[in-house]
Amino acid sequence: MKVIRWVVLTCLAAWGWSVWMSPPADMNAWWWRKELINLSGVLSFVLMGLIMVLAVRPAWLEKPFGGLDKMYRVHKWAGILAISFALLHYGLDLAKDVMRLFFERPVRGPRPEFWLDFLRGPVKDMGEWSVWLLGAMLLITLWQRFPYHIWRYVHKVLAVVFVVLALHAIVLAPPAWWMQPMGVLVGIAAVAGSVCAVLALSGRIGRSRTHRAVIVSVEPQGDSMLEVVCRVSGDWQHQPGQFAFLRAAGHEGQHPFTIASAQNAGNTLRFCIKKLGDYTARLPALLKAGDEVSIEGPYGCFELQRDIRQEQVWIAGGIGITPFLAWLEALQSAPGPVPVATLHYCVRSAADAVHAERLQALCATLPTITLVIHCSDEEGRPSAAALRLLDKVASQPQVWFCGPQGLGDSLEADLARAGLARGAFHREAFQMR
Numbered sequence: 001m002k003v004i005r006w007v008v009l010t011c012l013a014a015w016g017w018s019v020w021m022s023p024p025a026d027m028n029a030w031w032w033r034k035e036l037i038n039l040s041g042v043l044s045f046v047l048m049g050l051i052m053v054l055a056v057r058p059a060w061l062e063k064p065f066g067g068l069d070k071m072y073r074v075h076k077w078a079g080i081l082a083i084s085f086a087l088l089h090y091g092l093d094l095a096k097d098v099m100r101l102f103f104e105r106p107v108r109g110p111r112p113e114f115w116l117d118f119l120r121g122p123v124k125d126m127g128e129w130s131v132w133l134l135g136a137m138l139l140i141t142l143w144q145r146f147p148y149h150i151w152r153y154v155h156k157v158l159a160v161v162f163v164v165l166a167l168h169a170i171v172l173a174p175p176a177w178w179m180q181p182m183g184v185l186v187g188i189a190a191v192a193g194s195v196c197a198v199l200a201l202s203g204r205i206g207r208s209r210t211h212r213a214v215i216v217s218v219e220p221q222g223d224s225m226l227e228v229v230c231r232v233s234g235d236w237q238h239q240p241g242q243f244a245f246l247r248a249a250g251h252e253g254q255h256p257f258t259i260a261s262a263q264n265a266g267n268t269l270r271f272c273i274k275k276l277g278d279y280t281a282r283l284p285a286l287l288k289a290g291d292e293v294s295i296e297g298p299y300g301c302f303e304l305q306r307d308i309r310q311e312q313v314w315i316a317g318g319i320g321i322t323p324f325l326a327w328l329e330a331l332q333s334a335p336g337p338v339p340v341a342t343l344h345y346c347v348r349s350a351a352d353a354v355h356a357e358r359l360q361a362l363c364a365t366l367p368t369i370t371l372v373i374h375c376s377d378e379e380g381r382p383s384a385a386a387l388r389l390l391d392k393v394a395s396q397p398q399v400w401f402c403g404p405q406g407l408g409d410s411l412e413a414d415l416a417r418a419g420l421a422r423g424a425f426h427r428e429a430f431q432m433r
């Protein structure tokens with residue numbers, strides 16, 4: 001979230017500059033209202049520019065952000081903050097009539113002319129409509145029960161809203177800003193965001209990373225899991241632990257799944273998919289061997305670290321075992337140092353541990369990797385204490401977690417309280433919304 005902090009600080013600094021350049025004669029309530037409208041508008045718009053850039057999944061931003069899953073987290077929180085600033089911006093604009101009751105409005109001098117002034121009325125109206133739309137979007141985003149597949153289509157409308165708001169910002173920005181850092185920020189956000197909006201609306205996101213693939217096999221695993229093996233055509237390279245978006249022809253849009261296998265000569269990718277919602281529940285009936293699918297990726301930075309100086313702790317919650325399956329497979333086939341690690345596979349019951357046998361076979365050839373299976377029905381909810389991680393904190397291991405968000409949050413908090421260094425807890429975000 002550092003990037004959001006930087007954006008906010010940069011906007012505050014640029015606003016400070018603009019005030020410094022034209023200091024007010026009287027810092028009255030009306031001056032504050034105008035400046036806060038300007039500041040909240042810029043904060044909202046520049047954050048929206050960032051959101052648009054992140055939405056097109058630029059590969060060059062993956063490393064600095066730590067993976068596409070983390071980029072989407074920043075996208076989500078920047079979105080929530082941008083909409084909050086937009087609501088504040090609009091609320092301050094509406095506050096005019098109430099303020100008149102308490103504060104006398106000083107007579108205003110003439111506004112400097114700007115060649116786009118003829119658009120002021122329409123872009124103000126469009127700005128108002130956009131704020132209502134953004135407010136509605138915020139509500140359905142926070143309401144996690146709103147169906148994801150409908151949310152995705154509604155979410156696309158935001159690219160159009162961004163272009164409207166770019167026009168709103170350019171036309172209504174004080175003309176003096178165009179010679180100041182505020183103008184530079186608005187200009188960069190408008191151009192970068194609009195280019196990305198066009199890419200999103202024309203369906204070009206991820207096109208250069210999309211490969212055709214054919215399904216080799218579809219096998220049920222237990223009651224709620226499916227193993228899908230695909231053969232990808234073209235030049236495909238992935239690191240163990242990365243994920244890809246899978247899209248089957250004629251079905252709803254693409255869904256992200258971790259590639260549960262290491263790179264191999266046959267370009268075959270294995271996905272282990274759990275029924276977690278409507279689409280994944282329908283997959284066993286939808287997919288069959290021989291079907292064509294498209295695979296976009298690979299993405300993510302949840303990559304195996306072959307560092308043998310520091311002990312590692314790997315924790316998988318249920319289907320979060322998939323990146324570790326790929327890591328273990330890679331350690332069998334690719335020569336190189338094997339880290340000292342304990343893999344905790346946390347499941348509800350022994351019946352849910354559908355990957356136990358395969359994990360045991362993979363770990364059997366790797367003496368420095370210890371497998372521990374934790375069944376909550378017998379041993380209670382997995383916690384740092386229950387997994388016996390608290391004693392390990394003294395040696396400052398690197399902890400890698402993949403699984404449900406709640407479990408990740410509680411383990412991270414337990415370990416931080418016990419003294420685990422900041423940055424030693426790495427996790428894959430299994431949720432993008």
Ligand SMILES: Cc1cc2nc3c(=O)[nH]c(=O)nc-3n(C[C@H](O)[C@H](O)[C@H](O)COP(=O)(O)OP(=O)(O)OC[C@H]3O[C@@H](n4cnc5c(N)ncnc54)[C@H](O)[C@@H]3O)c2cc1C
Pocket residue numbers: 069144147148149243253254255256257258259272273274275276277278279280281300319322428429430431432433
């Ligand atoms: C990086 C990453 C790796 C993942 N790896 C695996 C894996 O190896 N195996 C596995 O079983 N699951 C994995 N998931 C989760 C999987 O993507 C969701 O379970 C699946 O998309 C749910 O779709 P649904 O329509 O069945 O469920 P819904 O009920 O529609 O959605 C449940 C939740 O899944 C997420 N989701 C749904 N559709 C999408 C989408 N198109 N794009 C992004 N997120 C979506 C949303 O957070 C949503 O709230 C992974 C998710 C991410 C982000």
